[in-house]
Amino acid sequence: MTAFAASALAASAWSGxxxxxxxxxALLVGSVVAVICAMIGCLVVLQADAFSAHALADxxxxxxxxxxxxxxxxxxxxxxxxxIFGWVMEGIGVRRIRERDTVTGLxxxxxxxxxxxxxxxxxxxxxxxxxxxxxxxxxxxxxxNAPYMISVLGLVxxxxxxxxxRQMMLVCVDESLAQAAGVHVRLIRLAFTTCLSLAVALSSxxxxxxxxxxxxxxxxxxAMSISHGTGRTMARAAALGVLAVWVGTALSYASYGxxxxxxxxxxxxxxxxxxxxxxxxxxxxxFCRARLTRGNR
Amino acid sequence: MTTSTDEQREISERILLSAHDxxxxxxxxxxxxxxxxxxxxxxxxxxxxxxxxxxTTLLQALLGAIHISNGSVTRPSRAKGVGGIGYVxxxxxxxxxxxxxxxxxxxxxxxxxxxxxxxxxxxxxxxVLRALQAVDIDALAQRPIGGLSGGQQQRAxxxxxxxxxxxxxLMDEPLSSLDPPGAxxxxxxxxxxxxxxxxxxxxxxxDVTPLLPYADTVAYLRAGHLTExxxxxxxxxxxLTRLYQQPVEVGVVNGRRVLLPVSEATSAxxxxxxx
Numbered sequence: 001m002t003a004f005a006a007s008a009l010a011a012s013a014w015s016g017x018x019x020x021x022x023x024x025x026a027l028l029v030g031s032v033v034a035v036i037c038a039m040i041g042c043l044v045v046l047q048a049d050a051f052s053a054h055a056l057a058d059x060x061x062x063x064x065x066x067x068x069x070x071x072x073x074x075x076x077x078x079x080x081x082x083x084i085f086g087w088v089m090e091g092i093g094v095r096r097i098r099e100r101d102t103v104t105g106l107x108x109x110x111x112x113x114x115x116x117x118x119x120x121x122x123x124x125x126x127x128x129x130x131x132x133x134x135x136x137x138x139x140x141x142x143x144x145n146a147p148y149m150i151s152v153l154g155l156v157x158x159x160x161x162x163x164x165x166r167q168m169m170l171v172c173v174d175e176s177l178a179q180a181a182g183v184h185v186r187l188i189r190l191a192f193t194t195c196l197s198l199a200v201a202l203s204s205x206x207x208x209x210x211x212x213x214x215x216x217x218x219x220x221x222x223a224m225s226i227s228h229g230t231g232r233t234m235a236r237a238a239a240l241g242v243l244a245v246w247v248g249t250a251l252s253y254a255s256y257g258x259x260x261x262x263x264x265x266x267x268x269x270x271x272x273x274x275x276x277x278x279x280x281x282x283x284x285x286x287f288c289r290a291r292l293t294r295g296n297r
Numbered sequence: 298m299t300t301s302t303d304e305q306r307e308i309s310e311r312i313l314l315s316a317h318d319x320x321x322x323x324x325x326x327x328x329x330x331x332x333x334x335x336x337x338x339x340x341x342x343x344x345x346x347x348x349x350x351x352x353t354t355l356l357q358a359l360l361g362a363i364h365i366s367n368g369s370v371t372r373p374s375r376a377k378g379v380g381g382i383g384y385v386x387x388x389x390x391x392x393x394x395x396x397x398x399x400x401x402x403x404x405x406x407x408x409x410x411x412x413x414x415x416x417x418x419x420x421x422x423x424x425v426l427r428a429l430q431a432v433d434i435d436a437l438a439q440r441p442i443g444g445l446s447g448g449q450q451q452r453a454x455x456x457x458x459x460x461x462x463x464x465x466x467l468m469d470e471p472l473s474s475l476d477p478p479g480a481x482x483x484x485x486x487x488x489x490x491x492x493x494x495x496x497x498x499x500x501x502x503x504d505v506t507p508l509l510p511y512a513d514t515v516a517y518l519r520a521g522h523l524t525e526x527x528x529x530x531x532x533x534x535x536x537l538t539r540l541y542q543q544p545v546e547v548g549v550v551n552g553r554r555v556l557l558p559v560s561e562a563t564s565a566x567x568x569x570x571x572x
Contacts (some may be wrong), residue, residue: 181410
């Protein structure tokens, strides 16, 4: 945080913004995360199953908080927990069980409860400000190796989604149609869950477990209401996500000077605010389009 | 699993899809009990049975989409890729906001199973257009699939199954959301495909009347058992009354067979008229 504070103090104009190494790292990591969250988000929204993404975020947070508690790399904590819980959920076929509402409550409760417990215990042992980074991400304070790891994993997810995106989509629409087309349904489901787990883990690490679902679901939802065709929708969702990251980072950077305490507001908060505005804007566009077509008749 | 004599038999009888001794359980309930069925090249089989008799389960077992407890299913050699089996499910829940147009939905029938970026050339687009025209929804091609009526969506699913010119067409009550002329149009289209490409058709239906002009075989499911036979043998008052456990008359109107379930009201009315 001191590197950021120093660069923010030193620069009075926006030239300082791009000159700051911390900011450039944040923009890189944030953009990679935004792109993969948006792409997988399109598939998540398609199957109306934001539950899986949210549950994974809560369970992944347990991993991040646990890592914080025992003092290891938080990124690893998020990744391991998300992947394991994702595969377990896929293995027990959680989407098909009957008492889904009960299970949702159970998962959210246990996940948040354990996360809160680990954070509390951890704050007793470590510096208390780090608890914020599990909940709200550490986009401005990523560890030295993180950008490299995140970019590599991000590339893996993007390639997987490009290769298998259509098969995944067919599986989301209807499994029997996919079966008829010769798609290996179990494998594709597993690939989808893995990509989702990775996206959730990386976004939880960067913008926090509390808000990672927002980056997955909202840009995709916004793009879906204004475009057709998977390629175009994914591209627009990615663009909206990246835009939110850049504007959010800039606002967070600027907010440093707003209060006398010289504390910048959490960047993930700003990203989610921008994402919410984007969603409202697309709703407005859809509304206006509907009014116009009605008027033309 | 097939021996050479079985293979010879299959080639000579042009059997494309068959099930032997199939037993399937659903929630600890035995839905299919040692069921066997054969689908031949160019054949048209109507699958009938009361509600809950296992028609959907049988079609899904033939497709390979559900677990089979016993028995085996032999599929066309191209089944693992496009062109093998075309499937029309009973119902697909399309989210109203789904970013798929009708055109996209049908195109997925051709390349939904492929990897990577879509490589769609003129021949591809022509095939999709032909499929859309065959079921009369080419005017709706650019509309989002989620915004269509149930009947229109069903026609899109039929086009999705037809577009790859499959060897076998499995259809699960494809006529249920369609009005009588619409239903007849769909059956006509399916039969046209059958005559042009030798596609084998297995279609389940609640109302078998639109299928009767074309179906050469009727298979009916009752209590987990399947009976197959030529249409003339199965579509009789005796057999159908036994199948549905209710009086069903088979009449002929303008040379076409029709099914008339007899209810208490209609039989009372008939008795009154005779008097």
